[in-house]
Amino acid sequence: MAWNTDLRWRLPLTCLLLQVAMVVLFGVFVRYDPEADARWGEEKRRRNISSDVENDFYYRYPSFQDVHVMIFVGFGFLMTFLQRYGFGAVGFNFLLAAFGIQWALLMQGWFHSFHGGYILLGVENLINADFCVGSVCVAFGAILGKVSPVQLLIMTLFQVTLFSVNEFILLNLLQVKDAGGSMTIHTFGAYFGLTVTWILYRPNLDQSKERQSSVYQSDLFAMIGTLFLWMYWPSFNSAVSNHGDAQHRAAINTYCSLAACVLTSVALSSALQKKGKLDMVHIQNATLAGGVAVGTAAEMMLTPYGSLLVGFICGIVSTLGFVYLTPFLESRLRIQDTCGIHNLHGMPGIIGGIVGAVTAACASTEVYGEEGLAQAFDFHGSKARWTPSTQGGFQAAGIFVSLAMALAGGTIVGIILKFPVWGQPADQNCFEDEVYWEVPKEPEHTVHLPEDSTLKPVAS
């Protein structure tokens, strides 16, 4: 089956329409948070704050920038591993994220920052918008190389919406804790993407098989993405935690989990290969599973030892997934998962939800102190009578809600994306930048010229 992949009017119109909508909606709804407003001086006096350093900007901006790098360079370059899809990986990720953050500011704003008819923006909103888009980047990994940018923008529109609803259910109705988003970002994003790719199943994708692999240079580009994700993940998991010990602890736990995950990923990668050689796919992906899996519990008293254990397990699970599960999903369940997001975000996301539920259920005043426990789980107001096991139960429920939302939402969105009008590539043209990009011609002779013969002889 072949579709028209000329996007000359569809892509520009989609972009302009969405962007005009954003401008209008921002005009109607979006203003500054008091901490970013010129009246901050008055606000300081009202709240009896003596120093500008108490502005949330200084608590969260460095983490925001790290998260921002993860979304645009991290996810973007991680997906450049394909030999002929580097432009699409980094360019479409750029496009969908740039749209997604705007729409997320609105959606999340209506749910969480709506005061007096206005969404009030501060640095925490920016972080949360990046987080929301992170789940779209995850889903993008499943369909990488098989969709058009128009499809990606439509998916982003719907996924951000559903993400925000799911997040609202989890954080506000179930009142779970999920600072690093094991459930809201990774579990939701992964199973959403897997459902979409399942609906978009391409029986003749093997016609593009030769391009669905890496070359030497593309694997190095992908390592840029891997490392920036890996290094900044402590910022990701701590970015929106409570000020003070919670942010501090979340960073430490994530650091530990990720370190352990590298060693078990390497161990399994070597052990599962006939000649004991390492596979770049595992190094690029499975090493990150430890960050996903402490996304919920990182801000809790997981202990450094507990974090190591989680990373230990996830490196193994994720690498096993790449070797055995991904081929099985493709051949038996017709789930074509380009980047193996099930191994990096799906299973580790669920593990992360479980770890969070167990860690919450095991919380005690001996460990947290009375005040610390109430602070960590917001056991006041409507939750004043909750116990750690109540919290653990709701945490567990959050996993299922996220899964259900992902499967239902992914199905609907997959069906929408299946209409043959969005400019998707033919099966034999998948994983190929030339479909949507002006690709530079290879120079006639890359062999460069002998040192001085071609350079103009020297005058003086």
Added chain:
Amino acid sequence: MAWNTDLRWRLPLTCLLLQVAMVVLFGVFVRYDPEADARWGEEKRRRNISSDVENDFYYRYPSFQDVHVMIFVGFGFLMTFLQRYGFGAVGFNFLLAAFGIQWALLMQGWFHSFHGGYILLGVENLINADFCVGSVCVAFGAILGKVSPVQLLIMTLFQVTLFSVNEFILLNLLQVKDAGGSMTIHTFGAYFGLTVTWILYRPNLDQSKERQSSVYQSDLFAMIGTLFLWMYWPSFNSAVSNHGDAQHRAAINTYCSLAACVLTSVALSSALQKKGKLDMVHIQNATLAGGVAVGTAAEMMLTPYGSLLVGFICGIVSTLGFVYLTPFLESRLRIQDTCGIHNLHGMPGIIGGIVGAVTAACASTEVYGEEGLAQAFDFHGSKARWTPSTQGGFQAAGIFVSLAMALAGGTIVGIILKFPVWGQPADQNCFEDEVYWEVPKEPEHTVHLPEDSTLKPVAS
């Protein structure tokens, strides 16, 4: 025309001379700001500061590091898009910036941080030095591939000097606000560079035309530069704003403007191409115009909606510029603009100046509060009787001053650089690393060896 491109004595002597001058001038003039001096403990008591966290270092250092990355990795890699000029792009940018920041510390120090016969250095000076060099990096974009490193060092010497004078006129005499440098950095840098390249016009540059394009890998390297510029631009525009709400607001506005800019750049890139395919040049450059264009107004109450609008327009203007204006400038006005800086920094810089003037002129106590307005525009002391429209008028004047300084300065510097003694490459050797770099030989056989035949057979 061919020149001697052997720089064996010219480049080392230039570098050593400049660096010796720096050492001597630093020895005579430069000391630490009280906040970086070992007597900070006494200073804290004198200024009745109770905590080290009030040291400006903690307010600005994270932003400084982001700006630093933009100058060295951002600009450096952005210019690696040429197929055979990656070493020159990243290496010469490194060289000129390393010299430029030292000279900028002195020049800006004399104008702004000169106390008791000494320039007192703190973190804000480092940021401003990076900013100043940013304008040189912009100008470098126009002449990329056509000049020698000696010429670049000379241009840096003069441009930093002129930048500092222009900045002094704008910030101290006209008393304009320009925290993100739409006028001082981008407008000045772009028109300075365009004037230089106009003077250095090469009628036979088409002899190097085959090298003045990208290859697949070089476009990916350039995306590293693009993304780090894009991601860290909120830090750029907020780095030297007032503590508290101004920094916070500048980051939010820049984030919004840049996001909108991506969508309109993509829209126009696709719409202007026969088959609707995207052009990497636009994705690498036009997506950044939104950051340039809120450089003046980002710290003002531009509103998130206003920021989106600015980004929206600039993505369009910039992409149109690449498609229609750059070829026109080259063919009709003899302005050979290698990177298209007129589209990324020139027009968006002027737009940014205008947006800043209008936003300032429209400022009111209803929006800012009485105290906020005075704080935002320094309406005290010598400006105590200024109104927002006075401010707006002076802002507008700043644009013209910057343009005049750029055109006049660029002409003089262009004439100096035209002397045929600086080792510039011949027309047929432009955009070629081999002129100034030891370029590694391509391996005889990149075809790598079949897996086991060449590896020594295993012993045990």
Added chain:
Amino acid sequence: MAWNTDLRWRLPLTCLLLQVAMVVLFGVFVRYDPEADARWGEEKRRRNISSDVENDFYYRYPSFQDVHVMIFVGFGFLMTFLQRYGFGAVGFNFLLAAFGIQWALLMQGWFHSFHGGYILLGVENLINADFCVGSVCVAFGAILGKVSPVQLLIMTLFQVTLFSVNEFILLNLLQVKDAGGSMTIHTFGAYFGLTVTWILYRPNLDQSKERQSSVYQSDLFAMIGTLFLWMYWPSFNSAVSNHGDAQHRAAINTYCSLAACVLTSVALSSALQKKGKLDMVHIQNATLAGGVAVGTAAEMMLTPYGSLLVGFICGIVSTLGFVYLTPFLESRLRIQDTCGIHNLHGMPGIIGGIVGAVTAACASTEVYGEEGLAQAFDFHGSKARWTPSTQGGFQAAGIFVSLAMALAGGTIVGIILKFPVWGQPADQNCFEDEVYWEVPKEPEHTVHLPEDSTLKPVAS
């Protein structure tokens, strides 16, 4: 001589064994620092702290992230310059650092953060663990391409141990100052690595000579490493300094030293080459020597002028080393130093130790103030009667202790690594990723297809 390079059981078992040991030891020994513990609320009251911003996390976390980038992206990509060893460079660096930081948390924890039977982790521990691993990354540079990952893990195990002992001797027994680690990290790491490679001398390494050079793309990848090291070095040298002026000053000094170093490196690189062309090896490495050489003195009152001078000298020394000393070491002393760490870390490290000793010895109350001097050098408690010259003397002793530890330790570890059971590559297979990695096949035809003939014709 050929060894079995199939690591199928050796590498997995080594990784799993080490990681299990880490989990167990963390379980027994590691807990959170009060600033990262849920009881922080109580701690704040106890220590009479009014704001969360006083949590050390906010003073040090941005610097930590910069250091983290230096270790994983900086060192990792710096070593990708070899044409066929990019996977090994970035991948093995990732592996050894991920293990090393865990073991460093334990070793350094026992020496410095052991309270009531537990190691208490906070953000400063994470920085110090990264620092410790930095010295292993340095040593890795000497043996790059010639060892197996099993050997690297073993070396890491021993080197982290010895590093921690040496650091304890210097910081706690000799009570020297070495915030940026000129002695503990660079001198120790470099001479340790050089000793190891001397013991592992390979007489027939010229059989791999063709692969021991760069190609065009690999040099650009290496520049990513160089620039991130260069840009974030101010954070490295200031990360664990005292709050306030010391961190501020360390960043300024490092910024200055590095800038000067670039110009003299370029000067010498051009001057020492027959045709005056620049050599990428020097730009990638010698430009960083200025950061190494202010590692000890950066937090002292070195003055910006002094920093420039140090950078000036080190750019020259380091480039001279690459041109003259490295070939000499290889041919005469049988020290095969793949990355030239002697020029980047060895000599500059020793210079840094000397600069630190001299700067300390010259400290005076006129410059530091009475209080500042005591604060800068901890002249209270057991050091209450020290004078600057005492400090200078002990600083000098620290250089010799570090050298002695490096030479002795390197000898022992080199002998252990010489056993022919660790899967090291044969002399003719060095610098080749294919030995330990699944390397993707080159595509049959990189020549891509003419624009429309291969893309499925459009349907609609």
